[in-house]
Amino acid sequence: MLTNLKDSKVTIYDVASEANVSLATVSRVLNYPEKVKPETRERVLEAINRLGYRPNAIARGLASRKSTTVALIVPDVSRASVAEMINGVTDIARKYDYTVILKVTNAEQAIEDDVWQEVYASQVDGIIYLNDELTEQNIEQIRKSDVPVVLCNTTDENNVVPSVSIDFEAAFYNGTKSFIEKGRKDILLVSTRSAFSVNALKERGYVKAIEEAGLKSNIVRTSGRLAVNYPFFQEYFKDNHPEVVIAVRDSIGASLINAVSDLGIKIPEELEVLGFQNTKISKMSRPTLSTIDNPIYDIGAVSMRLLTKLMNDEEEVENVNVILPHDIIWRNSTK
Amino acid sequence: MLTNLKDSKVTIYDVASEANVSLATVSRVLNYPEKVKPETRERVLEAINRLGYRPNAIARGLASRKSTTVALIVPDVSRASVAEMINGVTDIARKYDYTVILKVTNAEQAIEDDVWQEVYASQVDGIIYLNDELTEQNIEQIRKSDVPVVLCNTTDENNVVPSVSIDFEAAFYNGTKSFIEKGRKDILLVSTRSAFSVNALKERGYVKAIEEAGLKSNIVRTSGRLAVNYPFFQEYFKDNHPEVVIAVRDSIGASLINAVSDLGIKIPEELEVLGFQNTKISKMSRPTLSTIDNPIYDIGAVSMRLLTKLMNDEEEVENVNVILPHDIIWRNSTK
DNA sequence: TTGTAAGCGTTATCAG
C-alpha cells in the first residue's frame, strides 16, 4: 500500500522506522554495507524494498559534497562524430554510476562562457570537453577549473590538460605518405578556415610528409558547411586537377566526391579522395570513401574512464594525454 | 583576492556578510529581486560580483524541492534524427534555464528500467522521452510517473501522455497518394521489424492510400542496419521490380538506392524512391533522395517548451498532443 | 523591507 504511491516521497526516515533502526544505519547500509551487521543489513534492505525507497540524489550531493555528475560540453550534437562520442561517454558513465549533464554550446563563445558557469553551479565532479576549435581563452578557462576536465578528441599542445585523441599529425602524415609511396605527386589537402584547431595538426602532418618527399604542399581552406562546399568545389575543380585530395572530414570528402562527380570527373580514376573519421557517410557515399578511421566511440569511452580516475585522484592531472591508435580504411574512392 | 581563488567555495553567507545583510536578503535578490529595496539590492549584487558567487544548484534544489533539471531519455544518440532533436531540446532548455540530464538506453529494456529509477532519484522536474518502439510496458511506466513526461517524435495511441510529433499516418498516406496520382500502381513499402512502433502508423497511412485506390499493398520488413539491408535489397530486387519504394527511414532509402544502383537499376527511371526524415544523408545520396521532411529539431524544441508548461502547471497533462506539419521534399530519386 | 530560524534529505563525526 505504501509502495508506488504516487506522491509518497519515502525518505531515509521512513525506512529507518520501518526497519527499527536509526537513519544513520540506513545510510550505512547504502554506503558502507560491510560496516553493518548482516542481519540488520538484511532488515534494512527489506524495508527499502518494501517501501520502494530511492535515495534523493540531491540531498546526498549536498551532504557528501559530491554530485556523481559530470558535464559533457559539446559544440553541436548533430555532427556524426560527436553523436557517436556521446554514446561512448554515456556508456561508461553508466558503468561507473555517473549522471551526465549535456551542454551544447552551438560553438558560440558567449554560450560557452555561460556553460562553464552553469556547470560549476551544478557542482559537477568532472567535465568532458569536446571542442575542436579550442582557443587560448578556452584553455585558460580549463586551467582555472577546480574540477577535473578532460579534452575529448583534441589535445592541448602543452600537455597541461588531460586529453584523449588519436595522433592527428601522425594520421595525416601516414595518410599523405601512403599516396606518395604510390607515386602520387600532386596532393591537395582540403581543410577548414578556423583560427586554431585540430585541423592545424592535420595540416602539419600533411605538410611534413609532403616536404619530406620534396613535393609542393597545397592547402585550400573552406567552410565545413555543405551548402557552401558544393559550389566551392565545383568552381575549384574546373581549373585545378590534383591527383589526390585529402579532406579533414568525411563530410567534406563526401561532398567533394559529389561535386566533382557531378562535374564528370571520374573517381578514383581521375581523382582519388581520402576522408577522415569513418562516419556512416563514408560507407554510404558512392564511390565509398576511403578514410582515416578515428575511433570516436572509444575516444568518448576512454575520456569518461580517464575522468573517473581523475575524479578519484587515481591519476596525476598533468601529462595525462592518451593517444589512441588510428587506421586507414581503403575503399573505392582510391585506387 | 577572494575572487577566482580555486578552492574558495563562496557561499551565500559570505555574500551576506560582505554586503552587511542577512542571507535571506541575498536569497531574495536572487529569487525575488523586486522584493528588496533597490539600494540594498545593488549592494548585494556588487558583493556577489566581487566574490564571484554562484549559487549552489544542489543546495537550492534541496531547499526548494525542485531541481530545474529535466531528463532526456533516448535510445541512441548516433541516429541522425535523435541527434538533431537533442539540439532542439537543449536550445530551449537553455532558454528556460533548465539543466538537461542525458540518458541513453541503447534500446535495451533492462537499461531502460534502471534509467527511470535513476531519473527519479535525480529529482528531475520533467522528462522528455524518445522511443520509437514504445511498448505497453513503457506507457505503463510513464503513467506511474509523478513528474511530467512528454513523448517526443512518437504518439501515445490513447492520447493519455503528452506528445509532440508529426502525423505519421497522414504523412505516409500523402506520400503514397502522390505516387498514385501520378499513375503508379506497384508501390512497395519498406518498413522495419519491430513489435510496436511509429512504423505501424506509417504502414497504416500507406495501406490506407493503397486501398482507397483499389491497389494491392506490399510491405517488406527489414532490419534498420546497413550491413543487413544492403545484401537484403540486392537479393530482393533481383526478382522484384516495383515502380516505387517508400522507406520508413532515409538511411533505409539511401542504402536501397546504393544496393539497387550497384545492381544496375536506374533511379529514378526504373525505380523511384522516397525516404523519410530529411537527414543529411538524403542530400548526400546520389541521386539525392526525395523524402518526407520530419522537422525533428522543432519537435525537440516544442517538446521541451511543452514540458516547461507542464512543469509549471500551465497546461493540462492529458490530451496535449501536438502535431507539427510535415512536408514532402522532391529530389532526384523520383521523377 | 529585512532578519530569524526551521527545514530540505542526506552524509559523517562522534560517543556509546
Next chain:
DNA sequence: CTGATAACGCTTACAA
C-alpha cells in the same frame, strides 16, 4: 555495530 547530532547551502514562512 549502532545512534545522536551537527553539518551541507539554500529557500521560505514568520516575525520584527
